[in-house]
Amino acid sequence: xxxxxxxxxxxxxxxxxxxxxxxxxxxxxxxxxxxxxxxxxxxxxxxxxxxxxxxxxxxxxxxxxxxxxxxxxxxxxxxxxxxxxxxxxxxxxxxxxxxxxxxxxxxxxxxxxxxxxxxxxxxxxxxxxxxxxxxxxxxxxxxxxxxxxxxxxxxxxxxxxxxxxxxxxxxxxxxxxxxxxxxxxxxxxxxxxxxxxxxxxxxxxxxxxxxxxxxxxxxxxxxxxxxxxxxxxxxxxxxxxxxxxxxxxxxxxxxxxxxxxxxxxxxxxxxxxxxxxxxxxxxxxxxxxxxxxxxxxxxxx
Amino acid sequence: xxxxxxxxxxxxxxxxxxxxxxxxxxxxxxxxxxxxxxxxxxxxxxxxxxxxxxxxxxxxxxxxxxxxxxxxxxxxxxxxxxxxxxxxxxxxxxxxxxxxxxxxxxxxxxxxxxxxxxxxxxxxxxxxxxxxxxxxxxxxxxxxxxxxxxxxxxxxxxxxxxxxxxxxxxxxxxxxxxxxxxxxxxxxxxxxxxxxxxxxxxxxxxxxxxxxxxxxxxxxxxxxxxxxxxxxxxxxxxxxxxxxxxxxxxxxxxxxxxxxxxxxxxxxxxxxxxxxxxxxxxxxxxxxxxxxxxxxxxxxx
Numbered sequence: 001x002x003x004x005x006x007x008x009x010x011x012x013x014x015x016x017x018x019x020x021x022x023x024x025x026x027x028x029x030x031x032x033x034x035x036x037x038x039x040x041x042x043x044x045x046x047x048x049x050x051x052x053x054x055x056x057x058x059x060x061x062x063x064x065x066x067x068x069x070x071x072x073x074x075x076x077x078x079x080x081x082x083x084x085x086x087x088x089x090x091x092x093x094x095x096x097x098x099x100x101x102x103x104x105x106x107x108x109x110x111x112x113x114x115x116x117x118x119x120x121x122x123x124x125x126x127x128x129x130x131x132x133x134x135x136x137x138x139x140x141x142x143x144x145x146x147x148x149x150x151x152x153x154x155x156x157x158x159x160x161x162x163x164x165x166x167x168x169x170x171x172x173x174x175x176x177x178x179x180x181x182x183x184x185x186x187x188x189x190x191x192x193x194x195x196x197x198x199x200x201x202x203x204x205x206x207x208x209x210x211x212x213x214x215x216x217x218x219x220x221x222x223x224x225x226x227x228x229x230x231x232x233x234x235x236x237x238x239x240x241x242x243x244x245x246x247x248x249x250x251x252x253x254x255x256x257x258x259x260x261x262x263x264x265x266x267x268x269x270x271x272x273x274x275x276x277x278x279x280x281x282x283x284x285x286x287x288x289x290x291x292x293x294x295x296x297x298x299x300x301x
Numbered sequence: 302x303x304x305x306x307x308x309x310x311x312x313x314x315x316x317x318x319x320x321x322x323x324x325x326x327x328x329x330x331x332x333x334x335x336x337x338x339x340x341x342x343x344x345x346x347x348x349x350x351x352x353x354x355x356x357x358x359x360x361x362x363x364x365x366x367x368x369x370x371x372x373x374x375x376x377x378x379x380x381x382x383x384x385x386x387x388x389x390x391x392x393x394x395x396x397x398x399x400x401x402x403x404x405x406x407x408x409x410x411x412x413x414x415x416x417x418x419x420x421x422x423x424x425x426x427x428x429x430x431x432x433x434x435x436x437x438x439x440x441x442x443x444x445x446x447x448x449x450x451x452x453x454x455x456x457x458x459x460x461x462x463x464x465x466x467x468x469x470x471x472x473x474x475x476x477x478x479x480x481x482x483x484x485x486x487x488x489x490x491x492x493x494x495x496x497x498x499x500x501x502x503x504x505x506x507x508x509x510x511x512x513x514x515x516x517x518x519x520x521x522x523x524x525x526x527x528x529x530x531x532x533x534x535x536x537x538x539x540x541x542x543x544x545x546x547x548x549x550x551x552x553x554x555x556x557x558x559x560x561x562x563x564x565x566x567x568x569x570x571x572x573x574x575x576x577x578x579x580x581x582x583x584x585x586x587x588x589x590x591x592x593x594x595x596x597x598x599x600x601x602x
Contacts (some may be wrong), residue, residue: 004488185563186522187305211515214556214593218518221487255515262486292515 007266009230010257011045011206012038013250014277015066016081018238019059020050024285028062032069034277035078038235039070041273045077047100047232051087067094079140083114088128092135100176101128102142105160106149109180113144122166129170140206141172146192148183157188161195174204176232179219182212182249186222193226208232209251210239211290216251217259231256236278237291252291254278271297306530308567311558312346312507313339314551315578316367317382319539320360321351325586329363333370335578336379339536340371342574346378348401348533352388368395380441384415389429393436401477402429403443406461407450410481414445423467430471441507442473447493449484458493465497475505477533480520483513483550487523494527507531510552512538512591517552518560532557537579538592553592555579572598 015031015038031049038046048070054061063080070078079098082088091099103125104110107118114121132139145152146160160177167175177196189207196205207223209216209231220231237252257269275294282289316332316339332350339347349371355362364381371379380399383389392400404426405411408419415422433440446453447461461478468476478497490508497506508524510517510532521532538553558570576595583590 185560187564212593213559213597214512214553215518215560217516218522218560221519221522252515258514259486259516259519263488292513296514 004224004263004265005227005229007229007268008224008260009045010043010253010267010269011047011079011230011232012043012235012253013047013208013232014038014234014236014238014253014281016047016050016060017208017232017250018234018236020057021239022059022285025059026281026284028065028069030284031062031066034281035066035070037273037277039074039076041270041277042268044075044268045079047079047081050081050083051090051094052081052083063090064094067096077138082128084124085128085131088131092132092137096137098138098140099132100140100142101125101132101172102144102176102178103163104144104149104180105155105163106145106152108151109145109149112151122163126166126170129167129172133171138174139172140174140176141167141170142176142178142208143167144178145180146177146184147179147188148181150181150183154183157192157195160192161199164196164199168199168203172203174206174230175200176206176208178208178232179210180208182210182215184209184219185215186218189219189222190226193223193228197227204230206230206232211237211249211251216249217255220251220256233257235274235291236281236289236294238278238281238289249290252289252293254293254297255291258293258297305525305564305566306528308530308569309525309561310346310531311344311554311568311570312348312380312531312533313344313536313554314348314509314533315339315535315537315539315554315582317348317351317361318509318533318551319535319537321358322540323360323586326360327582327585329366329370331585332363332367335582336367336371338574338578340375340377342571342578343569345376345569346380348380348382351382351384352391352395353382353384364391365395368397378439383429385425386429386432389432393433393438397438399439399441400433401441401443402426402433402473403445403477403479404464405445405450405481406456406464407446407453409452410446410450413452423464427467427471430468430473434472439475440473441475441477442468442471443477443479443509444468445479446481447478447485448480448489449482451482451484455484458489458496461493462496462500465500469500469504473504475507475531476501477507477509479509479533480511481509483511483516485510485520486516487519490520490523491527494524494529498528505531507533509533511540512550512552517550518556521552521557534558536575536592537582537590537595539579539582539590550591553590553594555594555598556592559594559598
């Protein structure tokens, strides 16, 4: 029988990956309120926003304001996503100390998401990581579409491992692999993450999973069995990259946390408080979120 | 790294567990057509209907007609559910050769589902199994709510193992455990199924999973790792017991089959043909089913 870890660290992605493709703009004050409520609910890593072009991702156009507004007196890592040097400069100016700097494993996705080829993006990525390190920023390096791309199909494991090697050689502090499309499967998770963990040793390795094809928690379980203990989730299962066809839904914070609690694995997260955020957001967005537990929890509480 | 099985046997539950709580009655001819299309799609075990009281489950009131109507010339196990002696008699008269005879692990659920206490139901269950065996019927014994009950909460593992022992001693041919409420979790799956497989030895052991709390495929994965290789699924993720609060959704045949195919595990099932049934049923029921892959498959085919 596999042994599962005693605790799992969750990075909440709802305010960034969750909201970024939503057309209805959530007021800045509400985002800040949600972030502070996430802290109250026990989250210790929160990806707050993305310093990206406001024309392409209007929901993130208040990145500076959100970043400035949250309560930084608690022991919480507030992170943000940057995709290019311009975004990095904005993030540094905004006082960010932890940033997610990522590159897509898919050339086509890279072109659609950043308007750069994979090789151009890799050059930019390296420059960004060096610049961020110079500014004393903790860098979470990331590989998007690590388990498949809607445009290119399967992504070769060796290619992802090559990119991971580049991250490590550059000196990123943490490495995230993203199944941006939900195309990963438990076998691929086991194979990939076993290889990744052998390369990264003590470096935190984060897995970012989407539930597009219904495999989110199965993939998480498989990765957990290899030793991965950091996962991204989003309240209510909100989310999806605006440039990835069908990339709906991060794994839900509530569903994930609930499953882990049933397995006696600690997260420190108060699921009811998260579910209340999801429910309120459903009202603001005028739609039901794809997660399951926030409904069940609130009906029974 | 765990080794997964080379193949998994799926029993399609859509026409029984899937349809039973749907208010809109599907015409008998359509059910027969769906059953025959399931055979064409590669299913070799199909739970067709339930011989239960038509007043309580109107959707199953055509059990005899459906049973008589399907094409039995292929090498397919057509099964049905029976809950009491009256149903068993009807099933025998209808010519059934394979029946699912089950008992709930929860006293409260038993009373609501069968109007009998657990002990009364156990007596009836034993009489039914003996009667079915006398009639040369292959008996799939089943334990409902084996991983939790919405009314009673957790169900003790020892209690479920006791019931399993009774099944084995009675001479059932197969043993099914049902997570009727979706309250199971991967750790509980591993612990329970390791114990069950040690008791059952060569007897087929079937796991019936619901995705109510989003853990369906994670639970399947965990059980597969202990050696379980028979699973119930329902097209489109249809389903839920009408007497279990919140028991929505079997794990979807398409989602399950797709995950397994990605893991190089054979099922022999043509996922597109299943997705077409789900899509047609969505039209008939006027609602979207909770599975994910039938949408994705049909959009991309």
